[in-house]
Amino acid sequence: MTSIVIPAHNEGRVIGRLLDELLADTSAALPAATSAPSGAGAQTTDSTDIVVVCNGCTDDTARVAGARGPRVRVVEIPTPSKHEALRVGDAHARGFPRLYVDADVVFGSAGVRALSAALADRPDLLAAAPGRDIPLTGCAWPVRAYYGVWQRLPAVREGLFGRGVIAVSERGHARIAALPPLMADDLAASLAFGPGERRVVETARVVVHPPRTWSDLIRRRVRAATSSAQLEHAQAAGAAGAPAADAAAAQPVASARTGTADLRALLRAQPGLFPGVVVFLAAAVVARRGARRAVRTGDFSTWLRDESSRRG
Known part of the structure; x- marks a missing residue:
């Protein structure tokens, strides 16, 4: 199962457009690495695990995210901290590959499948990101x-x-899980991996x-x-x-x-x-x-x- 963790601090104005894109195109199958066990049939994007961590929000972020239905799990924490939101999101996420997605970007289910497939095709590949x-x-x-x-x-x-957006395999996740809390979390995550x-x-x-x-x-x-x-x-x-x-x-x-x-x-x-x-x-x-x-x-x-x- 592919998990998507979205840290969100007062993103009520924009998080809806991201979630709508992630929830679209539910009929397409995920790559083999995220398929169900042999004999159980391929999972679809309906099985994608989406966790929105509303951290220290004072707006309607949680309501907007929760209105997208049961495929979006909303977790609220009082601390306005992206690092803490990522940590809590990890605790609630269910599978790999795991994607960390900022609430203010626009990224769709096709992109989720492409990143998941890239990680599945190369065991030596630990992290991937989309073109911008x-x-x-x-x-x-x-x-x-x-x-x-x-x-x-x-x-x-x-x-x-x-x-x-950064996607990591289980091995890649182990690499970035050791990082300290840093403002430049995406830069630190990028530099944690070699070019190969x-x-x-x-x-x-x-x-x-x-x-x-x-x-x-x-x-x-x-x-x-x-x-x-x-x-x-x-x-x-x-x-x-x-x-x-x-x-x-x-x-x-x-x-x-x-x-x-x-x-x-x-x-x-x-x-x-x-x-x-x-x-x-x-x-x-x-x-x-x-x-x-x-x-x-x-x-x-x-x-x-x-x-x-x-x-x-």
């Missing part, structure tokens, strides 16, 4: 310019982060709604800069011989930070991207400045949320 579509219509031009560069970066194209252990499945597609304004983009980038610093501190602690409880999950791994060499390579290949690179660098400088206080004080819990991507 970022609709930029209605976004301010600096936002469009920023994403015109960001989407072309090698780490962004090849990593599992920034997609809002993870895969972006382009036939599966997820729609990731971007911020519409420059200020909301900067809020996202400040959060990303803060969370990347937290992850690097955790890696350094593990490399320096932190206590076993932390070091097991804080091994030194590859970084996904963008280097000047990546930007120079982009410009050599596509000189027309120069204005976008300028915008990208400006956003990076502003975001790092904005993250300094949080990094200095160790504030890795303040979640700077972009509301503009949740409109409509």
Whole structure:
């Protein structure tokens, strides 16, 4: 049985569209790895296990999710913590492959089947994520310019982060279950797997709604800069011989930070991207400045949320 865990904090405006897509197309069969035991017949997507963990919600997220029927199990916890929501979701999930899906993306049952099939076809593959579509219509031009560069970066194209969906096998789950609570949970999960252990499945597609304004983009980038610093501190602690409880999950791994060499390579290949690179660098400088206080004080819990991507 494929399990889908959806952490949701005040996502009443958008979680319905995600659940409707996940619940659609119930007649198609899941891949063999998620089939019923021999002789019992293949399971359909009706057997997909969906758990929505409403964490610290003060809106109607639980009501909206619960209205989708018995195939959606809603768990409510008082703590507004994505990490805690993922932990609770794991405790309620019933099977593998297991998908972790952000409530504000749009991802359908066909994508679930594609990711499940990819993990079933290769036992050495521990984690997978879908290809991303970022609709930029209605976004301010600096936002469009920023994403015109960001989407072309090698780490962004090849990593599992920034997609809002990660699928893991049972072995892959054991790898990420050891990770400490981090703001950059998807980045940490992506970097927990080597290139041969993870895969972006382009036939599966997820729609990731971007911020519409420059200020909301900067809020996202400040959060990303803060969370990347937290992850690097955790890696350094593990490399320096932190206590076993932390070091097991804080091994030194590859970084996904963008280097000047990546930007120079982009410009050599596509000189027309120069204005976008300028915008990208400006956003990076502003975001790092904005993250300094949080990094200095160790504030890795303040979640700077972009509301503009949740409109409509």
